[in-house]
Amino acid sequence: xxxxxxxxxxxxxxxxxxxxxxxxxxxxxxxxxxxxxxxxxxxxxxxxxxxxxxxxxxxxxxxxxxxxxxxxxxxxxxxxxxxxxxxxxxxxxxxxxxxxxxxxxxxxxxxxxxxxxxxxxxxxxxxxxxxxxxxxxxxxxxxxxxxxxxxxxxxxxxxxxxxxxxxxxxxxxxxxxxxxx
Numbered sequence: 001x002x003x004x005x006x007x008x009x010x011x012x013x014x015x016x017x018x019x020x021x022x023x024x025x026x027x028x029x030x031x032x033x034x035x036x037x038x039x040x041x042x043x044x045x046x047x048x049x050x051x052x053x054x055x056x057x058x059x060x061x062x063x064x065x066x067x068x069x070x071x072x073x074x075x076x077x078x079x080x081x082x083x084x085x086x087x088x089x090x091x092x093x094x095x096x097x098x099x100x101x102x103x104x105x106x107x108x109x110x111x112x113x114x115x116x117x118x119x120x121x122x123x124x125x126x127x128x129x130x131x132x133x134x135x136x137x138x139x140x141x142x143x144x145x146x147x148x149x150x151x152x153x154x155x156x157x158x159x160x161x162x163x164x165x166x167x168x169x170x171x172x173x174x175x176x177x178x179x180x181x
Contacts, residue, residue: 009069020064027073028057034074035081038151041141042085042133052088056081075150082133082151089129116179123173127166134162135170 011023035056040049059080060067067076124132137148138159149156174180 006069009067009073012064012073013067013069015064024061024064027060027077031074031077032057035077038078039081039085041143042082042136043088044136048088052081052084056084059084078151079153082153086129086133089132119174119177119179120170123170123177126173127169131162131166131169134159135166138163139167 008023008026011019012027014020032053036049036053039052039056040046043049043052056077060077063080067073124135127135134148134152137143137151138145145156145159149159152159154162
């Protein structure tokens with residue numbers, strides 16, 4: 001089994017006519033759900049996640065020569081997916097975004113809870129994309145910093161710094177809106 005996986009990865013990287021297309025198709029079928037799920041965690045929009053999954057695999061297809069089989073496909077695909085999602089987030093205007101799923105806050109009053117979620121979602125949407133993506137993955141999705149760092153292609157320390165900055169900006173933004181986080 002391991003030899004089959006290694007063979008597919010080598011055929012994909014080498015890009016030889018006849019074997020490349022089959023190797024790419026195999027990798028697509030094996031990893032499309034994981035890539036879609038990863039992107040959905042970042043963009044919080046199922047339709048966009050579908051489009052970005054296709055965009056990610058198009059980028060993977062074009063970049064096959066840069067793939068290093070020894071480092072594994074999943075992490076490489078996740079990094080490409082993260083960059084595609086980040087490009088999409090950068091292209092959005094904050095007022096066009098849907099608020100991300102924010103964990104529930106129990107206040108006893110559903111109207112207050114809904115308003116807190118709405119305001120927090122809007123503030124979250126105003127974060128710079130690099131900070132938003134790190135905070136989404138690390139705080140909202142509770143992904144380990146190590147995984148977030150690998151997906152973003154940065155160090156664990158840089159992830160921690162981005163999350164810290166994102167939370168600080170969120171706090172300031174919410175305070176300007178009259179909420180005390």
